[in-house]
Amino acid sequence: MTALLEVEGLVKHFVAERSLFGRALAHVKAVDGVSFSLEAGKTLALVGESGCGKSTVSRLVLRLIEPDAGAIRFEGRDLLSLGADALRKFRREAQIIFQDPYASLNPRMTVGQILTEPLALHSLVPSAQRRERVAEILRLVGLEPRLERRYPHEFSGGQRQRIAIARALAVEPKLIICDEPVSALDVSIRSQILNLLRDLQDRLGLAYIFVSHDLAVVKHIADHVAVMNLGQIVETAEADALFAAPRHPYSRALLSAIPVPKPRAKRSRIVLQGDIPSALNPPPGCRFHTRCPYVIDRCRSEMPQLVPDGTGHATACHRTSELPSSAAIVPSDGGFSPVLEKLVAAFSGGPEAARGGGVSSLGTDPA
Amino acid sequence: MSASPLIEIKDLRIRFHGDDGRVTHAVDSVDLSVANGATLGLVGESGCGKSVTSLAIMGLLPKQSAEISGAIRFDGFDLLKTPDQTLRDLRGNRLAMIFQEPMTSLNPSFTIGDQIIETILRHRGGSRKSARQRTIDLLRRVHIPSPERRIDEYPHKLSGGMRQRVMIAMALACDPRLLIADEPTTALDVTLQAQILELMRELKAASGAAIILITHDLGVVAEVCDEVAVMYAGEIVERAPVDELFAMPQHPYTVGLLGSIPRLDHRAEQLATIEGMVPNMAQPPAGCRFAARCPFVLEACTRAPPPLVELSPGHLSRCIRAPLELLVS
Numbered sequence: 030m031t032a033l034l035e036v037e038g039l040v041k042h043f044v045a046e047r048s049l050f051g052r053a054l055a056h057v058k059a060v061d062g063v064s065f066s067l068e069a070g071k072t073l074a075l076v077g078e079s080g081c082g083k084s085t086v087s088r089l090v091l092r093l094i095e096p097d098a099g100a101i102r103f104e105g106r107d108l109l110s111l112g113a114d115a116l117r118k119f120r121r122e123a124q125i126i127f128q129d130p131y132a133s134l135n136p137r138m139t140v141g142q143i144l145t146e147p148l149a150l151h152s153l154v155p156s157a158q159r160r161e162r163v164a165e166i167l168r169l170v171g172l173e174p175r176l177e178r179r180y181p182h183e184f185s186g187g188q189r190q191r192i193a194i195a196r197a198l199a200v201e202p203k204l205i206i207c208d209e210p211v212s213a214l215d216v217s218i219r220s221q222i223l224n225l226l227r228d229l230q231d232r233l234g235l236a237y238i239f240v241s242h243d244l245a246v247v248k249h250i251a252d253h254v255a256v257m258n259l260g261q262i263v264e265t266a267e268a269d270a271l272f273a274a275p276r277h278p279y280s281r282a283l284l285s286a287i288p289v290p291k292p293r294a295k296r297s298r299i300v301l302q303g304d305i306p307s308a309l310n311p312p313p314g315c316r317f318h319t320r321c322p323y324v325i326d327r328c329r330s331e332m333p334q335l336v337p338d339g340t341g342h343a344t345a346c347h348r349t350s351e352l353p354s355s356a357a358i359v360p361s362d363g364g365f366s367p368v369l370e371k372l373v374a375a376f377s378g379g380p381e382a383a384r385g386g387g388v389s390s391l392g393t394d395p396a
Numbered sequence: 397m398s399a400s401p402l403i404e405i406k407d408l409r410i411r412f413h414g415d416d417g418r419v420t421h422a423v424d425s426v427d428l429s430v431a432n433g434a435t436l437g438l439v440g441e442s443g444c445g446k447s448v449t450s451l452a453i454m455g456l457l458p459k460q461s462a463e464i465s466g467a468i469r470f471d472g473f474d475l476l477k478t479p480d481q482t483l484r485d486l487r488g489n490r491l492a493m494i495f496q497e498p499m500t501s502l503n504p505s506f507t508i509g510d511q512i513i514e515t516i517l518r519h520r521g522g523s524r525k526s527a528r529q530r531t532i533d534l535l536r537r538v539h540i541p542s543p544e545r546r547i548d549e550y551p552h553k554l555s556g557g558m559r560q561r562v563m564i565a566m567a568l569a570c571d572p573r574l575l576i577a578d579e580p581t582t583a584l585d586v587t588l589q590a591q592i593l594e595l596m597r598e599l600k601a602a603s604g605a606a607i608i609l610i611t612h613d614l615g616v617v618a619e620v621c622d623e624v625a626v627m628y629a630g631e632i633v634e635r636a637p638v639d640e641l642f643a644m645p646q647h648p649y650t651v652g653l654l655g656s657i658p659r660l661d662h663r664a665e666q667l668a669t670i671e672g673m674v675p676n677m678a679q680p681p682a683g684c685r686f687a688a689r690c691p692f693v694l695e696a697c698t699r700a701p702p703p704l705v706e707l708s709p710g711h712l713s714r715c716i717r718a719p720l721e722l723l724v725s
Contacts, residue, residue, distance in 0.1 A: 218441075219656065220655075220657075224667055242586060286590035288589070291642060298590060305555070363661065364662055366643060376651045376652050377666070
């Protein structure tokens with residue numbers, strides 16, 4: 030089976046400074062040789078610190094910005110060779126949801142107009158049936174169809190993110206890129222959106238590229254994780270394998286730093302010293318060597334390649350085999366006590382109600 | 397808690413009078429206290445009144461629109477009755493605050509050194525030279541590399557984590573007794589967050605200052621706090637020592653919050669959600685403010701506001717159905 034999306038050797042350098050005559054003087058190496066693939070119905074998470082290039086990758090995949098080099102294949106088709114018309118057709122297959130639901134909806138359009146526009150642009154539904162389709166999409170994301178006459182400012186943050194998801198779903202895509210979709214939301218709203226995304230994936234067979242810096246959220250939603258540092262993937266693995274035993278020193282540091290909701294949690298936190306080096310002038314050799322606790326001379330000169338181990342777990346580190354065991358790196362939150370477990374289940378209305386929760390019973394009046 | 401807390405808030409009520417004549421009940425009957433050297437976590441979602449409470453402590457609420465009653469006793473003063481001049485002497489000196497967004501809380505047109513030196517000279521006096529030396533020491537204490545050079549840089553030259561460290565250095569400039577940190581790590585990456593939390597722990601151990609940490613991240617609370625107060629719709633709904641709160645929360649809202657966090661140890665199919673919306677605080681509900689969203693609601697909950705009851709020493713809950721373990725046994 031061919032993958033839904035295959036990305037190979039993707040490169041994007043932004044010009045940071047130009048000379049008087051427009052010659053580029055300095056480049057930000059935002060994405061520097063990134064490869065991955067994603068199967069239909071699965072979730073790939075891109076994680077890393079601010080400026081690591083994870084958002085740039087997500088935009089390159091949709092050709093919202095043009096890569097400098099590399100190949101992107103969607104269902105076997107080469108995306109980079111598509112002309113304008115074909116590219117528009119492709120946009121039906123892949124959509125994006127942004128972090129800030131306040132900024133990503135046009136304040137002058139009603140929800141109905143926001144959701145009708147993609148239907149009209151792609152001539153998906155005859156105009157007579159569009160209202161019906163809008164109502165259907167709203168129900169799908171747990172909003173009531175009567176809300177279509179309202180404007181975005183009349184909704185809370187969580188509801189706006191539902192509208193953004195509805196807009197992405199309107200064209201029946203196969204892939205949705207979620208760029209920090211829950212970072213701007215409160216904890217309880219966040220869980221509603223995460224439940225919704227997962228529920229939609231199960232029902233519609235969507236694939237997600239999930240860009241996030243919140244690792245607990247990633248653990249919850251992702252099948253596969255790619256850890257990025259300064260424009261490169263340093264480790265990629267099945268989510269369970271990565272969280273069980275991260276290999277790259279950078280992944281170890283990231284995962285060890287997750288704050289867990291358990292006082293006095295046992296942990297062996299690796300606190301990285303120093304700041305993230307600038308992508309304007311990335312260090313030679315391994316780009317993590319300035320902050321790596323395991324650095325040796327070789328790391329300062331030779332860039333490590335991403336080497337797979339046969340189980341789909343790939344690491345870009347010269348010292349992968351020599352590093353100490355990473356078994357206790359990810360802090361343990363110990364789970365709930367049995368009583369608390371029952372109480373949380375009762376809070377969600379028991380296992381029966383919880384399954385449909387987050388979709389069926391929403392659509393509360395925003396007023 | 398020790399006999400005389402460093403700061404004691406009694407029956408704090410804050411109402412905002414809007415231009416349209418509407419009155420919003422931002423904070424209602426909040427009682428809090430923090431002992432010397434302790435860290436209190438103030439938890440809740442957007443709009444629950446946690447930041448407004450901290451601004452009231454600092455005396456930073458607008459006098460025209462905010463109506464404040466109650467008492468905030470700190471170090472022999474009642475901060476609500478203290479004249480502005482005295483408050484200015486306290487702020488930045490014995491009372492200090494760190495905000496969430498380090499970019500907007502530093503002045504872009506002065507070097508970071510100027511801004512910290514100004515604080516020291518304002519409260520401590522002395523020569524500019526000695527203030528500069530102290531600033532370099534402070535920057536070193538918050539682990540800013542080559543502070544002798546960094547002191548003359550402007551905020552835009554620094555990264556987010558660096559700026560937050562400058563904010564902390566500034567807050568510590570006069571050895572405050574109480575440090576209020578409003579979402580100090582929310583805007584930061586997880587690795588920087590770890591550095592800043594580590595730093596706050598270090599500083600608390602070194603100076604013995606009390607900290608009020610305002611956050612919506614229960615993970616952060618579990619890491620650094622001794623005691624937690626959970627706020628909902630302007631009220632404290634639960635208060636407990638940190639271990640107890642995470643072991644056995646006694647308010648349904650806290651249960652919902654804990655259930656809605658993705659856990660690392662097991663992958664739940666569905667996270668708990670808190671359905672519905674926060675009540676309109678221009679007309680707060682007559683009974684329990686969480687009643688409309690609470691799955692354990694009884695008819696009695698909507699009739700009268702529930703009192704904050706102490707269930708075990710130090711563990712208080714504003715829920716008539718507490719202890720909650722009885723609901724599932």
